Amino acid sequence: TIYRPKDASLSPLSSKTILFAGYGNQARSQALNLRDTLASNPDISAPKILIANRVDSYHETAIADGFSVTGFAEGAKGADVVFLLVPDQVAPTLYNSEIGPNLKTGALVVVASGFNIFYKRLEVEGVDVGMIAPRMIGAGVRSRFLEGEGFPCFVSVENNSSGRALEMVLSLALGVGGLSAGAVECSARDETLMDLFAEQAIWPSIIVAFREAYSTLKKLGCSDEALVHEMWLSKEPAEVFEKCAEDGFISQLKYHSIVSQYGQLSTSLGMDVTALQEFFKKVAEKRILGGEFTKEFTDIDNKGGGNGMEKKLEELYAAASTSELAIGEKRVRERMGLD
Ligand code: NDP
Numbered sequence: 001t002i003y004r005p006k007d008a009s010l011s012p013l014s015s016k017t018i019l020f021a022g023y024g025n026q027a028r029s030q031a032l033n034l035r036d037t038l039a040s041n042p043d044i045s046a047p048k049i050l051i052a053n054r055v056d057s058y059h060e061t062a063i064a065d066g067f068s069v070t071g072f073a074e075g076a077k078g079a080d081v082v083f084l085l086v087p088d089q090v091a092p093t094l095y096n097s098e099i100g101p102n103l104k105t106g107a108l109v110v111v112a113s114g115f116n117i118f119y120k121r122l123e124v125e126g127v128d129v130g131m132i133a134p135r136m137i138g139a140g141v142r143s144r145f146l147e148g149e150g151f152p153c154f155v156s157v158e159n160n161s162s163g164r165a166l167e168m169v170l171s172l173a174l175g176v177g178g179l180s181a182g183a184v185e186c187s188a189r190d191e192t193l194m195d196l197f198a199e200q201a202i203w204p205s206i207i208v209a210f211r212e213a214y215s216t217l218k219k220l221g222c223s224d225e226a227l228v229h230e231m232w233l234s235k236e237p238a239e240v241f242e243k244c245a246e247d248g249f250i251s252q253l254k255y256h257s258i259v260s261q262y263g264q265l266s267t268s269l270g271m272d273v274t275a276l277q278e279f280f281k282k283v284a285e286k287r288i289l290g291g292e293f294t295k296e297f298t299d300i301d302n303k304g305g306g307n308g309m310e311k312k313l314e315e316l317y318a319a320a321s322t323s324e325l326a327i328g329e330k331r332v333r334e335r336m337g338l339d
Contacts, residue, residue, distance in 0.1 A: 003155060003170055003173070004179055004182055005174055005180060008167075008170035008173065008179060010041050011171070012164070013038075013044065013047045014045045015045045016080040017078050017080050018049050019050045020083045021072055021084050023058040023062045023069075025137060026085045027086075030132075030138075030141060031051065032065065033176045034175040035067075037177065049067060050068050051068070051075075052075040053069055071098075072099055077102045077104075079104075080108065095109075095116075095122050095123075096123050100123050106128065108128040108165060109129050110129075110172060112131070113131075113133055114133065114156075114187070115188075115195075118189045118192040119294050128161055128162050128164075128168070129165075130155070130165055130166075130169035130172070131157075131169075131191065132169065132172060132176065132178050133154040133186075135153060136151045141177070144181075145176075145180075150178070150179070150180025151177065151178065152181055153173065155186070156169075157169055158187070158188050196288045197284055200283050200288070200293065201279065205276070210231060213231070215323075227328065228329050233332075
């Protein structure tokens with residue numbers, strides 16, 4: 001199902017209290033979009049929009065934007081809707097200790113990512129749960145709204161204690177501008193699977209393909225300068241993906257030469273993909289759906305009094321910087337004055 005503005009109305013939001021927990025990338029854009037949508041629809045009795053944030057710079061920004069700012073527990077007490085828009089690794093502790101216990105029965109919790117719902121990290125019994133998950137960074141959510149274009153978005157209902165959750169989720173999605181480009185119905189499970197699969201299977205395969213291609217061609221005499229320009233500095237890969245979105249994943253091949261079209265089609269159709277298929281299946285079924293990845297991530301993150309991931313990422317960046325690609329690129333960028 002693809003939901004469009006005609007499938008929703010703002011009236012279910014009449015006189016409700018809507019709390020945005022957090023005022024970062026997504027929260028600020030969505031709160032501003034909602035306020036603008038309501039301002040241009042004065043026929044409904046405007047809901048109250050509140051922001052909950054720690055007292056710091058985001059708190060200041062929310063006040064400068066003209067919102068009332070409150071604490072998480074206090075804000076949750078009177079809220080009919082809570083947009084839970086803090087980082088996914090922070091949300092369980094914050095929600096389970098301060099927000100959830102203070103919500104009234106039948107309130108609606110809206111997440112922007114399926115992760116904590118699919119892995120049951122939020123204690124959400126007795127409340128409605130919906131997902132409005134923009135497929136775009138917060139800055140894009142705001143700029144596309146202002147340009148009247150809308151942004152790609154997934155929506156779902158995950159808990160429907162009240163029986164009215166879908167109507168409310170669509171109403172809120174309409175308000176934040178998530179229906180203008182057509183919102184795709186997609187469950188928290190599928191959103192989590194696709195998101196983590198892209199991060200742990202598709203992009204790593206691309207990173208490895210580039211890294212190994214670099215070493216293979218370097219051994220055959222190609223220079224760092226030529227390789228870096230040929231492979232990505234020219235922005236050709238970015239343009240190809242742009243054409244995939246505009247013209248279609250396969251149809252965009254027609255922009256390439258006949259030599260290139262034949263090379264790409266015949267090789268991709270003829271490749272032995274058994275190892276890749278096994279790797280993909282393992283990532284999807286064991287690491288993501290089987291929960292191996294979240295356990296590993298949480299265990300690492302909990303080490304060293306909660307900053308284990310920071311340390312682990314430092315180690316991983318250090319390891320990634322030793323490849324021929326990384327060393328070659330560093331040299332080229334320095335010589336070209338790009339860094
Ligand atoms: P941000 O990192 O921008 O969120 C920052 C907000 O969270 C700030 O208000 C910050 O307040 C608050 N926060 C951070 N740590 C804590 C804490 N320990 N206790 C209380 N508040 C805290 O988040 P995003 O907007 O990036 O992500 C929000 C949700 O949107 C996530 O579920 C994410 O997966 C989803 N999403 C994000 C996208 C993106 O492009 N970023 C795209 C689509 C979905 P403070 O100033 O006090 O630190």
